[in-house]
Amino acid sequence: LVVKSLGLLDSYWALILPTANNAFNLIILKNFFQNIPSSLEESAKNDGCNDLGIFFKIVLTLSLPAIATNSLYYAVT
Known part of the structure; x- marks a missing residue:
């Protein structure tokens, strides 16, 4: 219906x-x-990194296992 x-x-x-x-x-x-x-995030800001840099260089790098897990779940679905 949606x-x-x-x-x-x-x-x-x-x-x-x-x-x-x-x-x-x-x-x-x-x-x-x-x-x-x-x-x-605080230490990256103190080193002069902006929000996009924090996301791509720190958060996205650390979250690769979770993203891979979600990708596997979507592939199985």
């Missing part, structure tokens, strides 16, 4: 969007990001 109300019938988006947001995977990533110590 796909029909959004006007996505007979399109590839009707296959992609309903499976793109899985609550279980979202909870896994949320908990993983909350467990990253804020002291890492």
Whole structure:
């Protein structure tokens, strides 16, 4: 019904969007990001790193195992 109300019938988006947001995977990533110590971000800011640099160089690098886990879950689905 949601796909029909959004006007996505007979399109590839009707296959992609309903499976793109899985609550279980979202909870896994949320908990993983909350467990990253804020002291890492603070020390990176003290070293002169901006928000995008912190995200790409620290947070994204540390979260590769969680992203790989979510990718495997989506592949199995």
